[in-house]
Amino acid sequence: MILPDLHLVGARVLLPEGLCDAPLSLSSGRIVEGEVGRVVDLSGYLVLPGIVDIHGDAFEKHLAPRRGAMKDLDQGLIAAEAELAANGITTAILAQFYSWEGGMRGPDFARRVLAALDQVRPRLVTRLLAQLRFETPMLEDYPALQALVAAHAIPYVVFNDHLPHEALAQGKRPPRLTGQALRIGRNPEKHLEYMHALHARMPQLPPALDALCADLSAAGVIMGSHDDRTPETRAEWRARGVRISEFPETLAAAEAAHAAGDAVILGAPNVVRGGSHNGNVSATDLIAMGLCTALASDYHYPSLRRAAFLVSDAGLLPIADAWRLVSAGPAAVLGLTDRGSLTPGQRADILVLDAETRTVRATLSGGCVSYLSGELAARFIS
Incomplete structure (x- = not known):
């Protein structure tokens, strides 16, 4: 009310x-x-x-508080909204995987989450929207992705590629393969076979991605790339109409995105921690250089508020500009001009x-x- x-x-x-x-x-x-x-x-x-979270997956712990306990997704989403609200977030993008990795990242689970979100959304106060994090090597799933986007009016798709290409190309067994496969109930050898099949089709990827991005763009879907490492990679995505660079891993990639007018999304936990947890470029450094369009919660909702104040308290930006990174900045990227x-x-x-x-x-x-x-x-x- x-x-x-x-x-x-x-x-x-x-x-x-x-x-x-x-x-x-x-x-x-x-x-x-x-x-x-x-x-x-x-x-x-x-x-x-109010804070606008442009990318967060901390809701997953509410959907599966224990491994295998993933039945009442509507109740999990209600609990996730309570955490979002307690951290001042009024609009949130739930970043849901659609991945060959299976389990909570697999296509079937993505469908369940989206259906549950549609069902529970009228009962919520916080505005919850969905983002699909799609694994590009899944060529056979391109039509299914488009159907899912249309069926659930998904406004935002981000492209990922987490295949261990180097290990697969060298015929090596990727690290953590057995544990990953057993966790999702898949035979490790079958899982490895599936990964090799995806890797083998990579030469077919560019034209298929061109067509997919063109279709999504025509449907008004916002698109982003994830973990850009080089200016060349960012340029390839930009040519497809993908104008958001989520969590660029290097200064060069972030500079290239910013120079071309692309939105640069960085992780608030990176700011709070004082650096990337896996050795990528520092979000604080990029903010100081004027290369950040918006901050995202990534995996920790409280970090958004804390990061904005840390940036302001450190004198990197006035409070109005620091807070814009978690409010007006992400809202503008999402086309939400009313907040x-x-x-x-x-x-x-x-x-x-x-x-x-x-x-x-x-x-x-x-x-x-x-x-x-x-x-x-x-x-x-x-």
Whole structure:
């Protein structure tokens, strides 16, 4: 239920020009001009635009809290939304694999997740959208991918290739093969045979990808590439209309993407950790160089809020620009022009933090409460 008209006063409000002592009015799920409705005193709090998470897979732990326990996907998605809301996220892209790796990354599980999301979405407050992370060597699945995108109105597809091509080309047994196969209930030798078959068809990939990307682009699907390493790779994707570079692994790839006007998505955990967990280029360095369009939660939802403040506290960017990396920046990449800033006409997607501790105390998505805690609850309810 959308909250009645409210006039929020006393807080430090983050507007596009920066933090200021300004009132904020909400009506019918939107931010409006002038004073409307009941006055709510938010002294001691910060009010910021709701966070837009452009890529996150931390929801997986809610879908399968234990190996094999993947029956009640709707309940898992409801639990995932609770975590998103508790971290100030008002719009979230759930990054679901469609991969030869099987199990929770396999096509059958992807279909189950998408069906469950369609079923549960009307009951949620946080806006949850799906992204398919598609493994490009799966040539036989190109038609199935397109059908799935159309059936579930999936707005965003990202292309991956996690095949261990070097080991396969040398006839070596890829590391962790047996454990991976047994985990998904597949015979290790059959799994290896399948990987070799995918690898053998790689020469057929470029023209097939050209056609697939053309079809997806014509359908209005946003497309991204994952883990770009070289400017040449980024240029190949750009030629196909793939204008988002997710988690580029090198400075050269990020510079090439930025120079061509492509969106560069980096991982918030990389900022919080102080570097990549696997030795790739530092997200903090890329932000300092002006090469980041948006930050994503990747595998850890709390990192989005923390990363924005770390960037601001370190003096790399003013708070308005740092926060834009987790709000207006990702919203613009996704074409969601109705959110990301606290300006009249925008959705009332709002995050309220304790000004001293920066703890999330309230999250509103479209003027509906998705999270409310502590002493602040009394101010809203009374």
